Amino acid sequence: MFSVNYLWKCAALALIAVAAGSLTPYATKAEAREPIPVVVTIPILKDLTEQVGGPYVRVTSLLSGYENEHTYSPKPTDLVAVRKARLLFEVGLGLEVWVSSLVRNAGSKTLRVVTTSDGVDLIQDGSDTHEEHHGGDHETKQDGNPHIWLDPVNALTMLRHITDALIEADPTHKAEFVANQTAYQERLGRLQKELLDRTQALTDRRFIAHHSAWPYLAKRFGLHIVGTIHIQSGTEPSALHLQSLIERIRKDNVRVIASEIQLSQRLPDLLSRETKARVVVLTTMPGGLPGTETYLDMLRYNVLQLAGALETN
Numbered sequence: 001m002f003s004v005n006y007l008w009k010c011a012a013l014a015l016i017a018v019a020a021g022s023l024t025p026y027a028t029k030a031e032a033r034e035p036i037p038v039v040v041t042i043p044i045l046k047d048l049t050e051q052v053g054g055p056y057v058r059v060t061s062l063l064s065g066y067e068n069e070h071t072y073s074p075k076p077t078d079l080v081a082v083r084k085a086r087l088l089f090e091v092g093l094g095l096e097v098w099v100s101s102l103v104r105n106a107g108s109k110t111l112r113v114v115t116t117s118d119g120v121d122l123i124q125d126g127s128d129t130h131e132e133h134h135g136g137d138h139e140t141k142q143d144g145n146p147h148i149w150l151d152p153v154n155a156l157t158m159l160r161h162i163t164d165a166l167i168e169a170d171p172t173h174k175a176e177f178v179a180n181q182t183a184y185q186e187r188l189g190r191l192q193k194e195l196l197d198r199t200q201a202l203t204d205r206r207f208i209a210h211h212s213a214w215p216y217l218a219k220r221f222g223l224h225i226v227g228t229i230h231i232q233s234g235t236e237p238s239a240l241h242l243q244s245l246i247e248r249i250r251k252d253n254v255r256v257i258a259s260e261i262q263l264s265q266r267l268p269d270l271l272s273r274e275t276k277a278r279v280v281v282l283t284t285m286p287g288g289l290p291g292t293e294t295y296l297d298m299l300r301y302n303v304l305q306l307a308g309a310l311e312t313n
Contacts, residue, residue, distance in 0.1 A: 065287030093146035
């Protein structure tokens with residue numbers, strides 16, 4: 001015969017087991033929360049967000065890498081993505097002039113918009129000693145040139161804003177976000193040093209830019225922009241401006257024109273035919289050219305392509 005105490009103990013253990021079994025699904029459900037839905041304006045922000053957020057984010061980039069960020073026209077699917085998102089990361093500085101109306105039309109009361117350029121040391125028009133302007137102003141607002149991500153130091157500032165926003169949205173994974181941020185900073189630092197070593201060995205560092213996207217990269221890596229084809233976004237340069245560029249290229253023996261895959265190649269090719277300067281096609285966006293799918297890939301590609309062309313000439 002079993003004692004009364006023994007039977008009570010068995011009953012108690014059975015109840016504990018049932019209770020534990022009934023609680024397990026709820027605990028699992030709490031732990032397996034859905035990734036944070038994030039919308040970004042351009043691919044570099046998608047890459048940085050995924051580098052920090054890992055499996056805890058689901059990121060949609062409105063631009064894919066082939067479009068012109070200044071003249072982009074949002075699609076109906078963009079409106080849906082913004083409406084469902086908790087975070088929207090933008091560069092700011094007038095780069096994405098179409099974002100404010102998109103956010104307003106989405107009408108989300110829970111969406112947080114994060115401007116990742118806050119705190120960046122901006123290059124003002126005509127103030128960068130690594131760029132000599134000849135005829136016209138940059139197309140951007142008085143705040144400064146918005147193409148900040150082409151300097152890896154600025155990319156780290158953008159990364160910090162993204163990390164802080166993700167931590168605020170999902171504090172339970174703060175340790176993972178911070179660890180991912182630190183690991184990425186180290187990888188980017190190593191690449192920056194590698195590329196600096198390459199450009200510092202160049203004897204001729206001058207090139208003509210397709211449009212005013214490159215002052216940050218030029219300043220960081222000691223390169224010199226001696227002229228710009230499109231000095232105002234969305235506006236064709238005048239015949240007088242093109243002729244002045246041709247004369248400058250010939251006079252100073254400038255041998256490289258850096259064009260962009262996101263823009264028409266007609267004018268860089270025209271200048272090349274007139275001057276015999278070599279055109280090298282770069283990308284301002286990750287994914288714009290094969291082998292540039294990530295920010296690190298894009299940065300390496302652009303600098304090495306430029307360095308190779310300058311070295312050859």
